[in-house]
Amino acid sequence: MQKYNVYWTDDAIDDLTSIIEYIFKQNQTNAKAMYFAIKEQCRNLEQLPFRARVVPELETLGMMQYREIIYKRWRIIYTVESNKVYILLIIDSRQDIQDQLVQRILKENK
Secondary structure, rough: OOOOOOEHHHHHHHHHHOOOOHHHHHHHHHHHHHHHHHHHHHHHOOOOOOOOOOHHHHHOOOOOOOOEEEEEEEEEEEEEEEOOOEEEEEEEEEHHHHHHHHHHHHHHOO
């Protein structure tokens, strides 16, 4: 079985940091547990990165290279290139992904 290397983009690291900081304000124990749980979900991509679904909103646009893991209320979006998995972003599943992507594009263009 092929093993994949998992890499985190700066945006994904920022997302995880924001999530954990938000949870930490309410409950330190839950923040720690959530951090390790999300990291474990991503670490599991070392074995079977294609097991997760293609992001539906992007699939309708023909963008099949983006996949996601749903963990609790979080969508962990990533892509696979040869033997590398890139964690791109982690977003709240209650929010519209298109709005979140537009906000990120606008933020990067400032």
